Every structure is written in structure tokens, then in C-alpha cells.
Amino acid sequence: MKRISVKLLFAMIISFLVANLTFVLFARFVLNSYIQEKNLNVSAYNLLAFGLISIAVVIFVLVFLVLIRSHIRYLKEISEQVQKISNGDLGATIHVRGKDELAELSQNINKMSAQLRTKFNREREIEQAKNELISSVSHDLRTPLTSIVGYLNLIKKRENSDDETLDSYLYIVDSKANYLTDLIEELFDYTKLTSPDFKLQRNEVDMKRLLQQVIGEYEPILKREGIDVQTSFACEWNVFIDVEKMVRVFQNLLENAKKYSRKPSVLEVNQEIQGDSLVISFTNSINISEKMEVEKLFDRFYRGDESRTDANGSGLGLAIAKQIIQLHQGDIRAERQHDKLTFFIKLPLTQESLENHK
Numbered sequence: 001m002k003r004i005s006v007k008l009l010f011a012m013i014i015s016f017l018v019a020n021l022t023f024v025l026f027a028r029f030v031l032n033s034y035i036q037e038k039n040l041n042v043s044a045y046n047l048l049a050f051g052l053i054s055i056a057v058v059i060f061v062l063v064f065l066v067l068i069r070s071h072i073r074y075l076k077e078i079s080e081q082v083q084k085i086s087n088g089d090l091g092a093t094i095h096v097r098g099k100d101e102l103a104e105l106s107q108n109i110n111k112m113s114a115q116l117r118t119k120f121n122r123e124r125e126i127e128q129a130k131n132e133l134i135s136s137v138s139h140d141l142r143t144p145l146t147s148i149v150g151y152l153n154l155i156k157k158r159e160n161s162d163d164e165t166l167d168s169y170l171y172i173v174d175s176k177a178n179y180l181t182d183l184i185e186e187l188f189d190y191t192k193l194t195s196p197d198f199k200l201q202r203n204e205v206d207m208k209r210l211l212q213q214v215i216g217e218y219e220p221i222l223k224r225e226g227i228d229v230q231t232s233f234a235c236e237w238n239v240f241i242d243v244e245k246m247v248r249v250f251q252n253l254l255e256n257a258k259k260y261s262r263k264p265s266v267l268e269v270n271q272e273i274q275g276d277s278l279v280i281s282f283t284n285s286i287n288i289s290e291k292m293e294v295e296k297l298f299d300r301f302y303r304g305d306e307s308r309t310d311a312n313g314s315g316l317g318l319a320i321a322k323q324i325i326q327l328h329q330g331d332i333r334a335e336r337q338h339d340k341l342t343f344f345i346k347l348p349l350t351q352e353s354l355e356n357h358k
């Protein structure tokens with residue numbers, strides 16, 4: 001039985017008893033003697049009886065109200081707080097008193113209020129992130145576009161320019177246009193990956209084979225740049241991943257190693273087990289003088305050395321990689337030790353894989 005109905009029933013019984021008692025006492029000691037003395041007629045008697053019953057009813061109501069006044073006050077308090085919440089004071093709470101349905105109601109309202117506040121804050125954060133993205137995108141799009149327009153104007157005028165100069169202008173326009181295409185494509189991918197309804201196409205895959213395949217394709221390219229690849233893989237371990245997206249992560253790490261490593265140097269790729277996870281690491285050498293904020297590497301549009309920005313990438317590669325790894329319930333982080341930079345990718349192993357290796 002619900003507590004509040006028990007309390008109301010109890011209050012009703014008490015009020016009924018008090019009203020009855022008053023009725024009986026009043027009738028017995030006051031009216032009795034009055035009726036006997038005055039010898040009343042029927043209508044006066046009825047009037048008196050009606051008055052007496054009315055007094056009993058009023059007493060019943062009064063006693064009932066006194067008994068339930070704390071609940072009424074509590075209800076008022078709840079209603080005031082709900083009004084506050086509805087007026088935008090998200091997170092406003094009600095003091096929970098007792099254990100009855102009203103306390104339960106207050107608890108639920110508090111929970112709802114907290115959830116509304118979290119949701120509201122989250123939406124504000126998303127809105128802010130979107131605005132930031134738009135402003136950094138406009139900045140990143142404007143810079144190459146300005147130089148494309150500038151060089152095109154020079155080409156159009158053909159003022160004191162020989163074929164060689166025109167060719168060099170065309171080369172710049174071409175590379176800036178390619179950079180813009182890549183940036184727009186990456187931006188498109190990034191927004192797709194961060195949209196709430198994006199779904200991975202996951203399959204069970206042997207990570208060792210996948211890594212060997214991707215690295216095999218990159219090895220000649222890296223070698224040409226003076227980078228030797230050394231690998232050390234634990235035995236075959238299965239992970240449940242979206243192969244296309246994971247390859248994208250590895251390609252960006254390998255491409256970064258190609259672009260930003262000290263040359264000649266060695267790129268080490270390792271794969272090992274830590275608890276229930278598979279940890280893949282990529283370690284490359286960098287110049288000891290290279291300034292870099294490791295914790296910012298995964299930020300959108302972060303590029304370590306601003307002097308080489310245009311020629312290289314958009315600064316979205318690692319942000320995309322982080323998003324992909326997080327969608328796999330994994331983790332990616334970077335660590336710098338002197339002239340070595342290591343990227344660690346942690347991915348959960350499949351249950352089956354864990355059982356097979358027990």
C-alpha cells in the first residue's frame with residue numbers, strides 16, 4: 001500500500017474521531033440541558049441539529065488540514081521548484097523529505113532537472129564546438145584561396161612574366177587547389193565521423209595481418225624518404241574493427257612519420273597485449289629542437305611547426321584518428337621522450353580471442 005494513502009487515511013480517521021468526539025460531548029453536555037430546559041419545537045430542534053453537524057464537519061476539515069499541512073507545504077515547495085525549472089533554472093533541486101510518494105516525486109524531479117542541465121550544457125558545448133569549427137575552417141579555407149586568387153590575378157595580367165614564372169605560378173595554384181580539395185574531403189569525413197548517427201562496419205580481424213599489409217604498402221615509400229621500418233608483433237590477436245577506418249588511422253600515422261620524422265631514422269611499430277587490450281605503438285624520431293605540444297596533437301587543425309603548415313597537411317589527420325579509435329571504444333595518445341615520439345593505440349580484444357589465448 002502506498003505510504004501517502006496510509007497517511008491520508010490515518011489523518012481522516014483521526015479527524016473523524018475528533019469531530020465525533022466533539023459532536024458527542026457538545027450534544028451531551030451543552031445541548032442536552034438546553035433542549036430539556038427550553039422545550040424546543042421540531043424546526044428549532046432541526047436547526048440546532050444542523051448547526052451541530054456543521055460544527056462537526058468544520059472540525060473534521062480543520063483537524064484534517066492541520067494533520068496534512070506539512071504535506072501541503074511540501075507540495076507547494078515542489079510546485080515552486082518545478083516552476084523555477086520550467087523558467088530555465090535548470091539544475092534547481094528540491095529538498096527530499098521522508099520516504100513517501102512526494103519524496104519519490106522530488107527525487108525524480110531532481111533527477112530530471114540534473115539531466116536537463118547536463119543535456120543543455122552538452123548542447124551548448126556542441127554548439128560552441130560547431131562555431132569554433134566553422135571559424136577555424138573559414139580561416140583554413142581562406143588562406144589558400146587568397147593565394148590562389150592572388151596568383152590567378154598575376155597569371156591573368158601576364159605582366160612582365162616569362163613562361164618559367166607563369167609555370168611556377170601555375171604550380172603554386174595547382175598545389176593550393178589540391179590542398180583545398182584534401183582539406184574539404186577531410187573536413188567532410190571528420191563531420192561524418194562525429195555525427196551521432198555514424199555507424200562503424202565492424203568485422204573480426206587479425207590485427208597482425210592487417211598491420212603487416214598496411215606497413216608493407218608503405219615501406220617502399222618510407223624507405224625512399226630515408227626511414228627504415230622495424231616491426232615487432234605479438235602473435236595473432238583478433239579485434240572487432242571497421243577495417244577501412246582503422247587503415248585510415250594507420251595511414252595517417254605512417255604518412256605523419258614520413259612527413260615529420262627526422263631523416264634518416266627508424267620507425268618502430270610494435271604490437272603487444274596489456275590486460276584485455278591490444279596496444280599498437282608507432283615510434284619515430286624527431287628533431288630534438290622540435291617544439292610540440294603533445295597533448296594538443298589530437299586537436300583539430302593543430303599543426304606542430306607553423307612554418308611548414310601549407311605544404312603539409314590540414315591538421316585534421318590525428319583528430320580523425322582519435323574519433324575513429326574512440327568509436328571503437330579504444331584510446332589513442334602520444335608520448336614524447338627527447339627525440340622520440342610514440343603514438344599508442346589501445347583497442348579492446350574480442351572475448352573469443354582472449355579465451356583462445358588463455
Ligand SMILES: Nc1ncnc2c1ncn2[C@@H]1O[C@H](COP(=O)(O)OP(=O)(O)OP(=O)(O)O)[C@@H](O)[C@H]1O
Nearest residue numbers: 256257260302303304305313314315316317318319
Ligand atoms: N609522427 C610525427 N612526428 C612528428 N610530428 C608529428 C607526427 N605526427 C604528427 N605530428 C605533428 O602533429 C601535427 C598534426 O598531425 P595531423 O596528422 O593531425 O595533421 P597533418 O598531418 O598536419 O594533416 P593531415 O593529416 O590532415 O593531412 C602535425 O602537423 C605535426 O606537427
Ligand SMILES: [Mg+2]
Nearest residue numbers: 252256313317
Ligand atoms: Mg597527418
